[in-house]
Amino acid sequence: MSEIISSIEKKAVENHARVALGLGSVSPKLLHSAALAGEFAEVVLVGDSSEIY
Incomplete structure (x- = not known):
């Protein structure tokens, strides 16, 4: 199973x-x-900047 996850x-x-x-x-x-x-994708968070810390 770990080989599948690694792949x-x-x-x-x-x-x-x-x-x-x-x-x-x-x-x-x-x-x-x-x-x-973020390890797998470039993640962009969109919303109220005061809540995204």
């Missing part, structure tokens, strides 16, 4: 997609997930 991760890193997320409200969990996704 998916390798392909994701090679393709390095761009993702934009429109945020109505922000939570620490959401920000953490977006940070983790």
Whole structure:
């Protein structure tokens, strides 16, 4: 199973997609997930800048 996960991760890193997320409200969990996704994609957060820290 780990070989499958490694293969998916390798392909994701090679393709390095761009993702934009429109945020109505922000939570620490959401920000953490977006940070983790940064390994596989360029993540852009869109919303109230005072909430995106």
